[in-house]
Amino acid sequence: MDLDGTGGMTADLAVVGGGVIGSFVVHEALRRSPDWKVLLLERSAIGASATAWSAGVSFPLGATARHRQLVRASADRYHALRDHAAGAFLRPVQMIYVLRRAHLAAFTARVVDAALRPVTAAERERVTGGILPDLRLEPDEEMITHDGHGLVVGARPMAEALVARAAGRTEVQIGQRVDGIEPEDAGYRLRTEHGEWTARRVVLACGPWTPPPLGEPTLPAAPGARRKRIAALHTRLPVTMDDPLVYFVDDDLFLLPLSAGVALVSFYRDEWDTDPDSCDGRPSADDLRQGRAALDRRSPAAAAAVTGGRAFCDLYTDHRLPVVTTSSGLPGLAAVRGGSGSGVRLAPGLATEAFDAVTARDPAHSQRGRHA
Ligand SMILES: Cc1cc2nc3c(=O)[nH]c(=O)nc-3n(C[C@H](O)[C@H](O)[C@H](O)COP(=O)(O)OP(=O)(O)OC[C@H]3O[C@@H](n4cnc5c(N)ncnc54)[C@H](O)[C@@H]3O)c2cc1C
Structure with missing residues (x-):
């Protein structure tokens, strides 16, 4: 042609x-x-x-x-x-959501075509005992998931x-x-x-x-429309590819198994007007520092095991x-x-x-x- x-x-x-x-x-x-x-x-x-x-x-x-x-x-x-x-x-991937009880109704209204349910004892243990043994949870936080x-x-x-x-x-x-x-x-x-x-x-x-x-x-x-930086960390955690994604809804932070023993940690990055031509995928020192701080609030062990990360930008509307x-x-x-x-x-x-x-x-x- x-x-x-x-x-x-x-x-x-x-x-x-x-x-x-x-x-x-x-x-x-x-x-x-x-x-x-x-x-x-x-x-x-x-x-x-x-x-x-x-x-x-x-x-x-x-x-x-x-x-x-x-x-x-x-x-x-x-x-x-x-x-x-x-x-x-x-x-x-199974999704497990962690959020405050008071935010449950508003969150439920956002879920599309899936019925939320509390996690089972085994699902909870996999997160708190297996993936993140030092996980910090608030007393009023719920852990929920959906089938599908x-x-x-x-x-x-x-x-x-x-x-x-x-x-x-x-x-x-x-x-x-x-x-x-x-x-x-x-x-x-x-x-x-x-x-x-x-x-x-x-x-x-x-x-x-x-x-x-x-x-x-x-x-x-x-x-x-405005460009925002997006960054994620990579950290060593005892995850397998069968493990769930764990989303801390109120923190806008999630953990996703990337490979055996490595998880991606997505966190909210409040940096605006990034030029896409300045992005090559590598995280900046600020990306790493802010990501570690966000993760440390949930799991100091996971924050200490960060090996690197990734960053780029996207247009937000x-x-x-x-x-x-x-x-x-x-x-x-x-x-x-x-x-x-x-x-x-x-x-x-x-x-x-x-x-x-x-x-x-x-x-x-x-x-x-x-x-x-
Ligand atoms: C760390 C990170 C984590 C993310 N996590 C998620 C997630 O979990 N879920 C999710 O849905 N999204 C996520 N995103 C956002 C998602 O990656 C973007 O929203 C999506 O990739 C945008 O796709 P796109 O095709 O619009 O942009 P791009 O992938 O940037 O593609 C645009 C293309 O246009 C080309 N182009 C631009 N101008 C011209 C031109 N004048 N002529 C010819 N070519 C041109 C560019 O070279 C580029 O290849 C994440 C992003 C990052 C950085």
């Missing part, structure tokens, strides 16, 4: 950004429109940015109706991937597998940073330092980077709710903005919304087939 501007054909869809969200957009487009010619332009490599460092946890939690709808749609699509090559990068597992997504290999599976029907251009997009009669012209491409429709999935300039009209900004933005003056163009620390768990649902947005005026693409 020759889609370049030197006499090549116009793609049905160009996706800018090959993170987990852009990769799901490619997958969704070819699932819904198998005859399309799709073009993926990625400035670096597939899944190599925020996606590469993600813990990949898919909690069945959503604060608002739209949030819950995205959680539900994404969980359904992940479920449907079980027989796809990318399904190899999905791992079920949560999911951990190997986000980078998942993105690579989705793109590899689409390879015969997609032109994948890595090392191509799109610097400008201009409307044309039949769609849009996309420019990089190395070439030009044309496409009838465009989805921008640039993660924490500012999307390429569009001129006038432009897309509305995502509400409240109001209410941590990723959005798909469009403009009536830019038909067939949409941007997915604001992964908000949940871009992996919500990627399939966001890809569906993006596909619907760029085909909204397309008679051949009614909403039929959405859930097929």
